[in-house]
Amino acid sequence: MDSKRLAGEAAVNYVEDGMLLGLGTGSTVYWSLQKIGELVQSGLRIRGAPTSAETEKIARQLGIPLIALSEVSELDLTIDGADEVNPDFQLIKGGGGALLREKMAASISRRFIVVVDNSKYVPALGQFPLPVEVVPFGWQITRRQISGFGCEPVLRQVHGSPFVTDNGNYILDCQFAALEAPEELHRQLNLIPGVVENGLFVNMADMVIIGASDGSIETKVNTGV
Ligand SMILES: O=C(CO)[C@H](O)[C@H](O)COP(=O)(O)O
DSSP: OHHHHHHHHHHGGGOOOOOOOEEOSTTTHHHHHHHHHHHHHHHHHOEEESSSSSHHHHHHHTTBOOOOOOGOBBEEEEEESSSSEEETTTTEOTSSHHHHHHHHHHBSOOOOEEEEGGGBBBBSSOOEEEEEEEEEHHHHHHHHHHTTTOOOOEEEEETTTOOOOTTOOOOEEEEESSOHHHHHHHHHHHTSSEEESSEHHHHHHHEEEOOOOOEEEEEEOOOOO
């Protein structure tokens, strides 16, 4: 049983007719998109705001009606994946490099549902290197300043060249020895000139749906948001 598929499809149970949806990015949300596409073909009327060029392409192929995120002031529901989730509903995101638009979508969503396989539900964040989106100009300065927080930022590369986000920026992947205070780190990182956004999502997720390879699904509801 594909645990990502289980979680991705289960989140679509929360989609209702007429909704404005934030469409996350990645291989788990891929399954949500497939399901939403099927429902649209059967008459569901929704519009989706994609969080990446990749998601936009998939959604178009599936015939999902789209609206640009920039044209939306509020979303009814955003479904998105994550790289790590802890029991306090804090997330690391950005493994696919779409963290800025994903965070913008989540920030204007009345409900934010996170879909993951059970390998990503961890007692403490930080095994996965934290992605930080930075402006290309002077990225070396930004890297040096980030390293002051106790990590060794690595410039994400594809085929020997810097990975460039949909926003024209670079990603620094930051492996922390211990990521103990996500909320404080999130705030401090975003104060560094050159940092556009970081992949810590704090106080944002309303629900986490966790799929497992034995076919089980666990749903955790955040009552503290
Ligand atoms: O944050 C993300 C992209 O920026 C993704 O949601 C995250 O990387 C999880 O991806 P996947 O579902 O493919 O494991």
